Amino acid sequence: MTGPADPYDAAPPYPQYPEYPKAPPAAAAHVPPQPRPDHDDLHYRHAPGTRVHYRARQRSADATALGRLALHLPAFLSSLLVVLGTSALSEAWIGLPAWVPTALWLGSGALAFHRPSERFLARHLLRLQYPLPAERALLAPVWREVTARAGVDGDRYELWVEDSNQLNALAAAGHIVAVTRQALEHLPPAQLAAVLAHELGHHTAGHSWAGLLGWWYALPGRLAWRGLTAAVIRLVRVASGFSYLAAGILLVVIGWLALATLTLTYGLPLLLLVLPYATAAVGRRAELRADAHAAELGFAPMLARMLHDVLADESGGAGARGDLPGLLSTHPDHRTRLHHLQRYLEPRGR
Structure with a gap:
């Protein structure tokens, strides 16, 4: 009897799967120990x-x-103020009720889970490509193995390929899982499975959609801040073209307005200076949790092997970063990731 139709039937045939081991006969007194499998081999x-x-x-989540x-x-509250202000201007100019564009903006976050919108994001913003038949033949059985071990319906997600010579992968929006062509062509199946299990962990824990929604709803405020900064710089340059005195007076006025804003808001805008570091720290924690997800599915040795190889290829290694740029990194260094994987590599007592 044949099983249910598989979504990847159109792809070239799967590799030969090993059969489940049968119970030894009762007469066998001792069974010789089996050698440990190579970490580059994926046992389907x-x-x-x-x-x-x-x-x-x-x-x-x-x-x-x-x-x-x-x-x-x-950032969301700042963007909301920008959207409300823009909506009020549109109501005054064209008569469109202010609540209409505001409601549309608030509801636009649902597009992060809308398949056509995700495909647009993947193709035009992330520059991803559909897998070729040969690439799908490599990805499909590995993805099936990863999602089956996790108890997740793999058909809910879409596999993409990034045309890059870097060893990387990403999870985005609600259903996007992508690997670089470098990873697809050079990683053994077991290590490719570890990478996909890591990205699946981002999806199942809510990291991907939370990051996208945070970026989207912060976008109006970020654009308004950039526009305001560019306008101030332009104004100062124009004033300095007349006289340095005019430029100095303008800078004093801008400083006074900034000080008045801080006073009225009890210095709350200063917290925005700390947010990038806090956001990066949360991002590093999310990466470690995705590593743990892959390790719990049995891919800790494969993931550690890949990190060791990447660490060896990098000049000087990816050592611990103690400087400010390191604090702004959203990914932990490879040594930190290996340290947290160590407990999954140690033999567990029965």
Whole structure:
């Protein structure tokens, strides 16, 4: 009896899956120990047609996802003020009720889970490409194995390829999982599975959609700030063209307005200077949690092997960063990731 139709039937045939080991006969007194498998070999447990048990709840929002949303709250409020101000101007100029564009902007975050909008994001903003048939033949069985081990319906996600010579992968929006062509062509199947399990962890823990929503709802405020900064710089340059005295007076007025704003808001805008560092720290924690997700699915040795290889290829290694640019990095260094993976590599007592 054949199993249910597989979504990747159009792809070239899958690799030969190993059969499940049979119980030894009762007469066998001793079974010689089996050698440990190479970490570059992926042992497929879920061939097409085998039964897969899906978890009842396949998505959640862990502390890092909620923390990321909380850190974007000031930027969201700033953007809301910008949208309300723009909507009020549109009502005064063209008679459009102010609540209409505001409501449309507030509801636009749902597009992060809209498949056509995600495809537009993948193709035109992230510059991703659909996998070629040969690439899908490599990705499909590995992705099936990863999602089956996680108890997740892999058909809910779309696989993409980034034309890059860097060893990388990404998870975005609600359903995008992408790997670079370098990773697809050079990583062994087991290490490719570890990378995909890491990205799946970002999706199941809510990191991907939280990051995208935070970026989207902060965009109007960020654009308004850049426009205001450019206008002030332009104004100062124009004033200095007349006289240095005019430029100095203008700078004093701008400084007074900034001080008055800080006084009226009890210095709350100064918190915006700290937010990038806090956001980066939450991002590093999210990466470690995604590593833990891959390790819990059995891919810790493969992930550690890949990190060791990348660390060896880098000149001087990816050592711990103690400077300010390091504090702004959203990814922990490889040594930190290996340190947190160590507990999954140690043998566990029975």
